[in-house]
Amino acid sequence: MTTTDTAPSDTAHSDIAIRDLDDAEFRARYGADRFTASVLGNRMRYIVEHMSTGILRNAFSLILRDWYDFNATISGPPEQNYPMPAVGKSLAAFFGTMSEAVRNTVEEFGPGELREGDVLVSNDPYRVGNHVNDVCFIRPVFHEGRVVSYVSIRAHQLDMGGIVPAGFSATKRNVYETGLVIAPTLLYREGAPVRSTFNLILDNARFGPIILPDIKTINQSLALGERLIRQSIERYGIEAFHGAIRYAVDSSAESMAMALAGLPDGHYSSRESIDADGIDDTVQYEVAVDVRKVGERLEIDFSGTSPQARTCINAAALDAKCAVVMALKFLIDPTEPYTSGAFRSIDLVIPPGTVVSAVPPDGAVFMYWETTQAIIRGIFRALDKALGERAVGGDYGSLNIHNANGVLPGGMPWVGTAQCGGEHGPWGATRHGDADSYQSFYQVNALDPATEAIESDIPAVVLRKEYVIDSAGAGRHRGGAAVRKDTLYLTDAEHWSNPLSTRTATGIGVNEGRSGSQGAVWLFPPEVADVRGRADLVDTDPSVYAGTIPVAGVLDPDTKTTDPAGRYFYFASTPVWHTAPQSMFRYETNGGGGWGDPFGRDPQDVCDDVRDEYVSIAGALADYGVVVVGDPQRDPEGVRVDVEATARARAVAG
Template identity: 30%
Template sequence: MTEQKQIISAVDAHEKYGFDLVDLETLRYGLIEVARDMHETLMRGGFSPIVRDVRDCTAAVHVRTDAGWEMAASWEGCVQHAFVSQHIANFVMDEWDESILKPGDVIMVNDPWRGAVHCSDINLLMPVFWHGEVQFLLHTTSHVADMGGPIPGGFANGTQTCFEEQLKFPPTLMYAEGVPVRPVFNYILENNRVPHLVLGDIRALSGALQVGSRQLTGVLDRYGIDRVKAGAAYGMDVTEAAMRAGIAAMPDGDYRVSDFLDDDSIDPVPVEIVMTVKVRGDSMEIDYSGTSRQPNGNVGTAWIESTRAIIGAKFILDPSSPVNSGTLRPVEAIMPPGSAVCVLPPSSCSNHVDTGSRIVNLMTQAMAVALSDQAIACDSGTAGMMNIGGIDTRTGREGTPWATFSLPGGGWGGTWKSDGLSLCLVSMGNCRSSVQEHVERENPVVVWEHELMPDTAGAGEHRGGSGSLYTVEALAPTVVTITGDRIRAGAPGVQGGGTGMPFYGWLLHDLDPSVAMDSLDYTGAEPLFGIFDDDGRPDPDHGEFGKGAKYQTGKISQVLLAPGQGLRLIVGGGGGWGDPLRREVDAVLEDVDDGVYSAEFVERAYGLVFGADGTVDREATAVRRAELAAAREAGEWKVPTACSPNFRGSRTVKEVSA
């Protein structure tokens, strides 16, 4: 890891950029403040919980340079947006006739092959003129609640082409000189399940651009175009130097890793993603050669993995400097056309989340190989995302369309310094979970549980973070799309650490909160997906994938809930770092006291021995740990995958139906 340091003297700065170093520092942070003001305006003005609560949105400032449009500053809620923002700006401006742009014009695009992450993400770009020429582009983006198509919420699991998905827009004029282009608005709103939410979010996106334009124009008026552009160049150069310093600290070499998505939502065959990280000096190349062909289902992505992999490297190598174009400069990517990371149209690519999560996991695995002890284990690799919506039937709200978005989240992996973070979203997004009180106030659902789930964190000298338990009940007929992965295997550990719990889901019939809130009792629950033993209990090490479950995938569309029915998800924790037999006994006992682990699980994974009075026998524990270490050396024992030994009451689909 690197710390941000001064990379240039005041004399050299004046010679290179032509201005005082104090002004350059002021302006690089001034541009960040413009992006921050845009982002905060967007969040305050957003109508849907996706913007207002989840922070699935970003703002950026792009500057014209000899290399094209470069991102001078960003303020991310959803970090992946900041990494793709610069490319979206270039895709749009390469295609748009710049000579017809006018002040107040706003261009909208959501086409994945023209830069957008997926069709659910609306991108708005506004030019900022200086003396009649476009010198800056302001950019706001947000995931919206719906953009039409057959699947509410846009994650079109089970589709094969983009024609079966949402409305897809090439660069389109949305505001002409500040005036809404009515046909565009009408087309979006009349093909939308929740037009009131989407209209509110579009207006918030546009309003944030107005704020940014006013702020940036004020900076230009005060400092002048040459000084502001010099500050932008300086800021990007500072970040580039920090990123290059982080890469240079890695040993030169080719670091090849691979991992699998469970399936593509159509075919049960796992999708392999191969990544070779090539480090030479202060530069890095990410090569995806060997990755599976583009899938039939919707998990492939159009191009965005060229930048999203950098998120994992940024976290580890350069966590301090702001994200801008300089972050991207030292990295090149090779993506075979027609592969899972570079699908060709008209392939479906609405579910970018699972692929992106795995890409960041792969980069952290490659860093673990390169940096050895200074490794980070994988996060949960899935957000357990749910798109929920329908038509309200409650008295006084009959016929009202509604939609909400849930990200239960999991755990991050353990590191060489500390345990992983618990109950948080995958690092690719860096978003927040929904505010459940808002969800219940605005929609006909009750969120009965969103809490830490015991025995989900991968065991280790530094354990992974714990995953989550999420239970929701429908109060009106409800349609749910579940988008998740890591069902076949949880998040892997590093340096001898254990695997986090995989992803599980159940349908709860006639949900009675007075008896159904026991996180370990699944009497009457219908297993939707997971790895189960013969009695229907979760058992990732000895059970069978999909045994007794309704689905053989965690990417499901159109799950119908009647009033009184519910869903329960368990999103696994992060992988562990290091040998769990070396974790301090007191730290393990603290985990038991805190509800991170059960006593039964730590006996299996950490070798603790408890006496009849419930206290740990330290001498017997030392002996037991030595026995387990010897058994592991002989290939007779391995660190168990995180999972509670105390599940009870589960039934198979056949038993539930009967």
């Protein structure tokens, strides 16, 4: 698979940088002056954000309202090869697949078959990327009787059928178990709903009373985007509008090319792993990342990657492409807005039938982000030495999504998804400073559902969200701390737990920094989790784990506490966890990676970390060579550095 976003009209001027064009040359290339092209480029980014605001404000589904699990984009017309000049700021794992999603959907349906007011839908992972719940909604924009642009929204639908309510499980074995697949199909024809398509979706999906109003909201957001684009064309003209699309895409392409030029030529490689699939733990899947850089061009080759998995932990080729551009934007080109032009200098070699390029029917795709996160980590690790001080530490590596459902006492079904697992956690440190400890992982950019919203939606109580001491990767700049979350379920429930990256540390340290801790998941039965009539929470002392049931992680088999030298407990050893009321799940994420030599960290920064309980007094000495005295719990203001003892400790270590 070789990616390109260069339309025929762009190629003639590719040897002259935009910044080197005089005003006449710029106008000749883009059909507008620099100011107008910049205004229109910014306006397109405003349009997709305005579309997104409507969804956030009006969505019924918790996955849209509380998780930001959608993205809005604008694409150019077929004669420009569907360039994508603007994407929203929400789910990053969507925008890298959307240019191909629009092209593939429209071309298969037929560009000449579209009319004003139409909306196309498609959700096939092999056609449009991502998974079947992530439905693409595409609306053409007409001007003087012809299509001049497309506005699109990819939005996660709460359910699309399949064998697991809401879908989140790594145990599904083929495309028929993952849910309804929709080939390019009309959802609206000239503004009117296509009843057969709505029936197809609602007859196969659970939670129709939530899905239907969400689809109506998405349609209105698309209509808003169309109106705003038409206003832009009416004010500035179609030539300027199309020129601004080319300008935005070319600017992005040039920015990435310049960033690549600053990377040393060479061959870099990494091998990253995914713990297991949903059948057993006998296969640890490997993602091979081979990077070859020459001048302003980069090739990434995934040959040598493990064959596609036996369950739906696979990604499709478009998801692999998206992960590549996200990694490179993080590492070398973080300031220029993303467009489809970012790939113009990048070639991908993706053999079919691997865990990052699965094919149907047995190469099921659902938990694609778990596998593509290994791609991002692989690029981070491969380029660590080449980047030097610009390297970025690894994050917590897995969304650890928890999917639960049941029935309320009155008979109403409920579902909770991506709310009460380890969905948020730490990032890795950079040259600029310590890492944040409570974020979405690198390819998501989602919101964190409020505790009050969670507890109003499902019969559960979020008892704890806190950082885990001594879990952050040590470094001159510290990685983010792991997150511990306890959730108590008040009714009978069934659960699917999906922590796919606890077998090894994902928060890789860079530039001499150390890696973060490995996480784990436990089930506390009612007799162990009982908090009724107690003033305190379920303890975190090591002794409490003896009565738990390990769900995932590398643990001491006797004490069931985390132990890097212990036994790996496989996340799907029990495919579906059936629990009684008052059962509790505890999630601990992996820690984020550190940046730089830990013994180069300012002792006062270490002292502050001890005071804030990111680091223990013992950890300060062991990891940083800093002697801290005092009691951070009872007298945090009295905690201080023993300067002389620290000098001696660092001298001995050095």
